[in-house]
Amino acid sequence: MSLWVDKYRPRTLDDLHYHHDLTARLKSLAASGDFPHMLFYGPSGAGKKTRIACTLRQLFGPGVEKLRIDQRVFLTPSKRKLDLNVVQSNFHIEITPRLVLHSRTYLPRSSCIYTVNSEVGMYDRVVIQEILKEIAQTQQVDLNAKQRFKVVIINDADTLSRDAQAALRRTMEKYMNNMRIILCANSTSKLIAPIKSRCLLVRVAAPSSEEMHNALEYVAKREKFDLPPEASQQIVEDSNGNLRKAILVLEALKMQSPDLSGPLSIAKPDWETYCHKVADMIIQEQSPQRVMDVRAKLYELLSHCIPATVILKTVAERVVDKVDESIKADIMHWAAIYEVRMRQGNKKIFHLEAWVVKVMSLYKHSFYGIDLDDFEE
């Protein structure tokens, strides 16, 4: 039995529940023979993947849904072997160059990359190169195919290394006759300009609250139960535009209390509760000993593969909810600064810890009413 998010995932463009203008555009693109390379971007759970799948179906018909998964072996320049699963149909191939934590934990996907097989992460260029060449050099054999080209879908494209992105450039132009690329990403900032210049950019905004209500309604109707408006309201508020999260929560709640009445308690994932605990510790006491205690907790989170950026943001959000207006902006300022440093540096923990110390000091000073204007960098 599949989860509701999969069971009620729209399969054709006509089934999509929202962003009808965008849907119409995709339809007209699929109908014209000159389908461009595309880049879908937008927040997590907004429905990018779903929309791409529907577009493919519009292009090729139901045949694209017949998927097979191949275990592929790639050879790195240093002659080591890489294993990677590749999903494909007769008309398209889908690659996710880096492994990503499963979304059941409600993490924003692109920020929770951890490379199980770090080799694949380092050599994503090899994978891209091989697959594209292979696709580009094979002609469409299926005579009934509606298009002469095959499509290569690259998920989490914003995590591609610069090398891998560079490898896409000329290939995208040269093999345009029998290949189109669809990139899927959370944001476009991490993609190099020459790639963006070769694609049609498609923004997929998160659904509005009303659109989310409708999508939840629809699931409830198909599952034949009544969704009380208050419950729907609470789920939508909690999920912050992430429809996947909303539907997962709905299913979980329905299991807990079948009639969905009364005040509902939406369980937070463990890591989130843990981050909140860290925030509370920072506010309760500011001392060298406390820094050490917090550090231990941060380590714990990191060792569970919770991405440092997510930890920092979650803790910071909680801290600013509990402190005086006068230091909120500063706390977020330092969060922004240390987040970048974390990316450039090697050891995430150093920067997380430095931020904690900074916040404690800000807090303590504001508590004793010291003016911090000359405290800035």
Add this chain to the structure above:
Amino acid sequence: MDKFFQPQAPRQSKAQKQAADSQLQPWVEKYRPKTIDDVTSQEHTVAVLQKSLLSTNLPHMLFYGPPGNGKTSTILALARQLFGPDNFRTRVLELNASDERGISIVREKIKDFARQTPRAQAVSSDGKTYPCPPYKIIILDEADSMTQDAQAALRRIMETYARITRFCLVCNYVTRIIEPLASRCSKFRFKPLDPGSTSSRLSHIATCEHVDASPDVISALINTSQGDLRRSITYLQSASRLSSSTVPPTPITARDIQEIAGVVPDVVINDFVATLGVEGTNDMDIDPSPGSGSKSNFDAIRKKVKEVVREGYSASQLLSQLHDLVILHPTITARQKARCALVFAEADKALCDGADEELWILEVALRIHKALS
């Protein structure tokens, strides 16, 4: 289906079966310059290359400049004009970032390729004569993605085969090419396309494709693509597909172009800056902002930032529009503008380094707010 009956653009040789596809081809490929004369806007480069075409004596070359302004097209066209369609394969080797370009592989490939001394065979199957000079051309496209080591090794290779090969390095960032290599080449800078050339090229394509592109639309294309012709052509083609698919077909509007280009709509921007305490100018009718004066500015700003992030706008696009609005604003003082400029610069750098977009949009918003209060 009326496309079917339209006159077809004149075709340049090549295999017939590919020609059948030309109507389905993306316009960027269809209108890729066939000769160096078709290359717009790069007058200086074209003039120099014209001369070398006559004398058939080419130096090693380094083409550099931002994306989509004709670098790859120019070298391909030049090579085709030198050798003609028949000899192209045997005389021109194109290696780009998607090819394996480790030192040993480059050396092997080039050695193999350069081994047979080229013989001139001037008259081609299409009846034209080509200069067909006695050397081969090796194009290293996207050379800025080659490692320093590979570039260093290339120095020797260039010298070893100097008699029978000419190299053309193509890249976006000339600073990523090592100096000893760069100094062996004549450098050609490809400028971002100026509005005039972009406009005439786009109008030319629009006419050939029987698309109605008003001056408004053309200027929207120029503004959104910032000198990248490939991008503006892609936008134009997408817009024309959309407009022709509605019933009845509607003309393309400037707003369509902005939507395709991911421009944040004015209402969203104006609403955003109002929260930061930026006064509305005459053309922005916004209620007096709830931000200034009220108790929790921070929460109001954070809420607004989350709203914008949910819409999925690209942070760099948002920042560049905010920048323009603040810097051109009639009532913000110069000192305040200077403070804002600082944060825009920091944010730009941070985003290039892969920083979290939400944190930095918030940072920019808070700092603008602080600068103005």
